[in-house]
Ligand SMILES: Nc1ncnc2c1ncn2[C@@H]1O[C@H](COP(=O)(O)OP(=O)(O)O)[C@@H](O)[C@H]1O
């Protein structure tokens with residue numbers, strides 16, 4: 001199956017298309033992560049023989065969007081169709097979030113539990129899993145000075161899709177025991193911060209039916225969660241370079257810290273990583289330049305190469 005992949009040509013395309021520097025690290029990622037993972041997902045799909053829902057969890061800027069685009073491209077080489085949906089696509093509209101802010105003034109930014117339309121997400125993902133025609137909403141983060149809004153151009157899917165990528169900053173994250181908030185990590189400092197974190201923990205319950213649909217979970221796990229700040233700045237710069245409006249530096253910092261206060265990666269993602277089972281999840285440990293540092297990954301997915 002591997003000879004369907006022209007390595008040099010694919011790497012060149014990926015780098016050009018996704019604005020990555022063509023270097024040895026990218027070649028290593030291609031050989032040890034992207035290609036074996038593509039084959040692993042194909043194997044999982046064939047075993048299920050129905051659409052496979054792959055959840056991709058990673059804090060801000062870990063590379064969820066880039067990874068799903070690459071996997072989508074490689075899957076097309078073995079005639080598997082895929083679609084990517086972001087948790088962000090299910091954000092409530094700008095107007096709905098303005099109303100939400102009146103209900104809870106702490107919801108000043110998009111992001112926390114309650115700012116998504118969960119029933120809509122359930123409807124869309126269930127339809128895709130049942131190969132029913134569906135309209136996927138889309139969200140543009142650049143609107144309203146970076147606050148974002150749902151856009152009118154949605155994606156209509158009428159053909160059967162083999163693999164559904166569902167990516168987002170807390171896709172698959174579950175509520176944690178209350179005692180974990182006794183000595184919370186920075187920047188959860190004040191009593192008000194603590195209360196906000198605890199309320200978000202409770203509000204996560206609404207999302208559990210969504211996570212139950214996931215067949216296979218991938219977690220992009222940075223060696224330091226604080227990398228989200230430079231990554232987010234980088235992404236916002238790229239957005240502005242395309243002529244779109246975005247947040248300024250101060251706003252980006254507040255936004256990223258807000259996410260940490262909402263569902264802190266140390267509280268919510270680290271336990272998932274520590275308790276994951278190899279059968280239904282894959283942990284991809286990454287360093288600051290998004291390079292996968294964990295060669296164990298080969299052991300997990302190597303078997304797929306022979307299929
Ligand atoms: N494997 C990679 N190598 C180098 N840069 C990457 C890689 N993956 C993502 N990036 C860069 O990191 C930034 C955030 O990536 P993105 O895919 O948008 O993350 P997310 O969707 O998790 O927010 C972007 O500027 C992107 O080009």
Ligand SMILES: O=C(O)[C@H](O)COP(=O)(O)O
Pocket residue numbers: 058059060061062088110111141168169232
């Ligand atoms: O609303 C957002 O900007 C995202 O949910 C978090 O950012 P990300 O796309 O970098 O994860």
